[in-house]
Amino acid sequence: MKKILLVEDDKSIITNLSEFLTNEGFSVRNAEGQTRALELIGEEEFDLVLLDVSLADGNGFAVCSAIKSEHNTPVIFLTASGDEYSTVTGFELGADDYISKPFRPRELVLRIKNILRLTGGSGTVTKLGDVLVDTVKGTASRNGSDLYLSALEYRLLLVFLNNRGAVLSRNQLLEAIWDIAGEFVNDNTLTVYIKRLREKIEEDPQNPKIIKTVRGLGYKVDL
Amino acid sequence: MKKILLVEDDKSIITNLSEFLTNEGFSVRNAEGQTRALELIGEEEFDLVLLDVSLADGNGFAVCSAIKSEHNTPVIFLTASGDEYSTVTGFELGADDYISKPFRPRELVLRIKNILRLTGGSGTVTKLGDVLVDTVKGTASRNGSDLYLSALEYRLLLVFLNNRGAVLSRNQLLEAIWDIAGEFVNDNTLTVYIKRLREKIEEDPQNPKIIKTVRGLGYKVDL
């Protein structure tokens, strides 16, 4: 199910659109202002953002820039009719479509589906706390800035990603990454890599929030 | 220069739009009816089609279907305002955008540019930084002057082009280009080709901006 973020401060629009989009099979979240929108974008991964240009706490352009600089979630602008300036600026900031109020919800849905089709779903990004991993690009980032992970660090991260919630024993991890049967790698190598990875992805590596140690059993990522 | 086909039977719109779009740097051809449109599409390659829904000799949907089934040239529908049915059908037939009359030419241009961007330049010419690749002619150029790529160099470039943004492992690349299963080519062959390609397409081959190395994972083009 596609997740849509609706950034809009007109309550009646929120209510109507939310309902309509939900009925159309989308999962919708609302943000009533710029600040809240940026917060949510940092926390969750959306498939598409509907962005009102004129927000009470500032126009939507800042939000659009923020989105486009970090993720490349598609953005559709909602603007007051006749506001040509918005159209221009919106597209220049990388908006993917634009629809002017008042619009028929039905048309909006069509535009949403269309944009999702054109931008190719882009469902390769996974989130781990504030860390974003793009398995197609082979990159990981935190708060928008790239994490420079070595090949093994990256592979280790992927193993955790594919086994969220599960406790992985040292042996499992060793096998998953140093898979050459019979070949032995010093068990501590893993420990060292856990440390390195934590240093790069954790806010406070001494108190890891992402990769937790389960003493006697192994490690797990539970987010 | 992008070639646009304008399918429209209202003479005044033809005149106005043609002039406006030409001024914006597009090359425009007109077709006053369905029949003529289909003819032109068969003869020439367009980068984008502007399609009026209500044509004297039948609605534009047939034209849209024809375009989408053969080429995948992007299509923007022009419809009478309030004609919701058209919107729905148009998108379902694979239209890429839709604008209702009366519209501001300026907005149309924005939508055109936007769609051209989203559909990846569509046509046959792709841009990679300052390198232009024409997949029909099988040529590449930089700053207007031709690049003389060998067959393998060109194929390598195409593989990157078709997988923009994605990290491609050495093996993937080897398979894509030296695809004979089981046959071994020295792994370094690839490295050498990367170097040669970089030497030809990069401004500063030592600091590649187009083909980036992702140590331990492979290479990628991310532009």
Place this chain on the structure above:
DNA sequence: CTGTCTGGTGAAAGACTATTTAAAAGAAAA
């Protein structure tokens, strides 16, 4: 409280990867 075990840390040797250069082998054109 003490000893042992598990996991964390820092630093250094050397293993590996990617790059580069050069040249041999192969194909196509003259």
Place this chain on the structure above:
DNA sequence: TTTTCTTTTAAATAGTCTTTCACCAGACAG
């Protein structure tokens, strides 16, 4: 055939990643 261009292989180099080792810290059992 000779010439020229393309493709492949090989060997040297630079830099970074990986692995190991020695040591530290805290948990837990006796």
